[in-house]
Amino acid sequence: MNLPDHNFLSAPLWIVTILHLVTLTVHFAAMNFIFGGTMVLLLSRLDAKWQQPAVKKYIRLLPTVMAGAVTFGVAPLLFLQLTYHRLVYSAAIVSGWFWLMIIVAAIVAYYFFYGAAFSADKAVKRLPAYLAVAVVGLLYVSFVYSSVFSMAERPILMGTLYLQTQSGWAINPDVGSYLYRWLHTIFGALMVGGFFVGLLGRDTPAVYETGRRAYLVGMVMAMLTGLVYLFMLGDFLLPFMRTSGIWIVTIAFFLSLGSIHFFFKKKFLPAGIMLFTSMFGMVAARHVLRLVRLDGMWDPSTIPVLPQWSVFALFLVFFLLAIGLVVYMLRLFFAGRR
Numbered sequence: 001m002n003l004p005d006h007n008f009l010s011a012p013l014w015i016v017t018i019l020h021l022v023t024l025t026v027h028f029a030a031m032n033f034i035f036g037g038t039m040v041l042l043l044s045r046l047d048a049k050w051q052q053p054a055v056k057k058y059i060r061l062l063p064t065v066m067a068g069a070v071t072f073g074v075a076p077l078l079f080l081q082l083t084y085h086r087l088v089y090s091a092a093i094v095s096g097w098f099w100l101m102i103i104v105a106a107i108v109a110y111y112f113f114y115g116a117a118f119s120a121d122k123a124v125k126r127l128p129a130y131l132a133v134a135v136v137g138l139l140y141v142s143f144v145y146s147s148v149f150s151m152a153e154r155p156i157l158m159g160t161l162y163l164q165t166q167s168g169w170a171i172n173p174d175v176g177s178y179l180y181r182w183l184h185t186i187f188g189a190l191m192v193g194g195f196f197v198g199l200l201g202r203d204t205p206a207v208y209e210t211g212r213r214a215y216l217v218g219m220v221m222a223m224l225t226g227l228v229y230l231f232m233l234g235d236f237l238l239p240f241m242r243t244s245g246i247w248i249v250t251i252a253f254f255l256s257l258g259s260i261h262f263f264f265k266k267k268f269l270p271a272g273i274m275l276f277t278s279m280f281g282m283v284a285a286r287h288v289l290r291l292v293r294l295d296g297m298w299d300p301s302t303i304p305v306l307p308q309w310s311v312f313a314l315f316l317v318f319f320l321l322a323i324g325l326v327v328y329m330l331r332l333f334f335a336g337r338r
Contacts, residue, residue: 023076063114090162091158184225184229
């Protein structure tokens, strides 16, 4: 019996890559709203902050946005596995139990976000504990993702770890290669969370000031950790500097700086567009760096292309429909309807 061939792309590589980058950026925007915004609220020193209407509104949004973040997170993972399936699957197998526990951590975080949303008006004293547990769960997810995906770019390391143990309890031991990448993501989430806190609290000076402060601090720390990560690339730094990635990083950097100007003037639409475009640039630059790291070991352009346009058309229709539904639900929410 001949098994069906699975080693092909169902659309040209450039389409798969663009869809991967776009859906991953949308996923990051939703996750940063949840994770970053929750951190901002927990760390802020607002007077009677859990009684603030803007804070309550933010907390009641968390379960809905969490559902959207999970949904929009499936697509980029599938697109990634279209082009890097052998590497991603291998890394996930080496860290199998840590990888599987992502599901548990996400469910726990989801549960406690619902608990926080239902407690916003009734059991205010429980809010910090609920939100803290949810943040710990998301911290675990983000760290394991950073570990596994960075290990997927090092096939030799994966082979070494698998020869040492097949238990599934191996974590990427080269923490220095992804620690600052992870911290860059965490501070970037703080920055985006500050943007959304300021947006929802724009009519409450204290809440807006909290969001503005988090936006500025998160941006500075994200830039510093990103710069450290860039210089820790070692032998990959010069090859990366010769690619379009360094120009993408530079443009994203200046877009982030420009968004501060509009955010501080409460012009949220241009600030949000610049911030989202900056996030897309960082995602694209990270993709370029992955290609640099895997040069000579894995080349997605060599994968045969057997187009399946009906499948991609179906995905595009439902993707646009999902975005439209999310926008509609948010409009209902902010219109104050039940």
